[in-house]
Amino acid sequence: MRPTDPGRTLDVPALADAAGEAQDALRRMDPIAAAELPKYLAAHEAWPEGWAYGRVPAAVAEQIRAVHQRGGDELVGTFHRTTILTGLVATRERLVVHDRWAHALPCFDDAAARIVDALPATPDEVLTYPHDAFSKNVALATGRLWHAKAQLVEPRLGVARGRLLRSGAGTIARAAAVLARIGGHAPLYEIHTYEHLLHWFTEDGWSECYRMIALALSRDPAARGVFGTAWFFDPALAEVSPRIAYLYRFPADRGAVFLRVRNGHGVEAALSKSETRRQLFAEGKYAPQEYLMIWPRAAMVDWLRSGAA
Numbered sequence: 001m002r003p004t005d006p007g008r009t010l011d012v013p014a015l016a017d018a019a020g021e022a023q024d025a026l027r028r029m030d031p032i033a034a035a036e037l038p039k040y041l042a043a044h045e046a047w048p049e050g051w052a053y054g055r056v057p058a059a060v061a062e063q064i065r066a067v068h069q070r071g072g073d074e075l076v077g078t079f080h081r082t083t084i085l086t087g088l089v090a091t092r093e094r095l096v097v098h099d100r101w102a103h104a105l106p107c108f109d110d111a112a113a114r115i116v117d118a119l120p121a122t123p124d125e126v127l128t129y130p131h132d133a134f135s136k137n138v139a140l141a142t143g144r145l146w147h148a149k150a151q152l153v154e155p156r157l158g159v160a161r162g163r164l165l166r167s168g169a170g171t172i173a174r175a176a177a178v179l180a181r182i183g184g185h186a187p188l189y190e191i192h193t194y195e196h197l198l199h200w201f202t203e204d205g206w207s208e209c210y211r212m213i214a215l216a217l218s219r220d221p222a223a224r225g226v227f228g229t230a231w232f233f234d235p236a237l238a239e240v241s242p243r244i245a246y247l248y249r250f251p252a253d254r255g256a257v258f259l260r261v262r263n264g265h266g267v268e269a270a271l272s273k274s275e276t277r278r279q280l281f282a283e284g285k286y287a288p289q290e291y292l293m294i295w296p297r298a299a300m301v302d303w304l305r306s307g308a309a
């Protein structure tokens, strides 16, 4: 069951102090690595268009390798703690005046407070790529992932056409129709689940998430909509796990399209938290199945303008 959590408050001056102290400590530990930090942050802010948060450009990987050569895991951990703290300060300043995402400042602060609290106790070895929590935290800290209550949002990605092509004739035909209707497979916003933010994983947390995305899309005419891929978008959950049937129902009732896709590594997650689903699976009455959800921009903006209910 999800943890309950009242939400966090970010102490903004304390964050700036923590970033300054981290920079000083890094400088004392290794001045050359400290001198690399601005270039490293700039590379994160200039992540290649359309590249997912965990797809590391060669230049970034090379910088990490160089830092590791100088001081091993300990220096990489310190370097990345400093990257995250320094990035959070700069990203927050930009977010306040962001043309599409300024309304998400309270969510950013909630996520930032959690990241800052967890950083000191996070072992050096996991404070680097490809660890997913690190990849998400550094992307949040550098403004490449946005936090919208139940989900993280990655703006300006494309739907994976290769996976659609491997998903059978019915899916291919429906995908072709929906992608033609929205004007192409990119750019869209992609949503991701993040285990550290599961306290928002409720119907209210999702409806607020979609409302925040709809607001951003209403200010972003080039974006074609939002998409996500998950086992929990499976309409079969209405029978199997009625408590989370809203995950399909809510967007489906408001104009989203669902395409059955070839299963990827996400299906194990379907059984990880539910005794009922495990039991039904063992009895052959439930097989986890991933679905791609695409909610076109036009439908989302219509929903927003009609009151987002």
Ligand SMILES: CC(C)(COP(=O)(O)OP(=O)(O)OC[C@H]1O[C@@H](n2cnc3c(N)ncnc32)[C@H](O)[C@@H]1OP(=O)(O)O)[C@@H](O)C(=O)NCCC(=O)NCCS
Residues within 6 Å of the ligand: 001, 002, 193, 198, 201, 229, 230, 231, 232, 241, 243, 244, 266, 269, 270, 272, 273, 274, 275, 276, 277
């Ligand atoms: C996605 C996820 C957060 C949904 O959690 P959830 O809203 O609690 O819904 P679940 O159906 O998974 O809940 C698990 C069990 O807790 C129960 N439960 C959840 N909230 C409850 C509540 N407030 N009161 C009582 N029981 C509750 C559910 O009924 C379910 O019981 P079951 O064992 O009989 O099926 C959770 O399944 C999860 O963490 N999965 C692994 C990670 C994952 O899937 N990531 C996404 C990859 S695409």
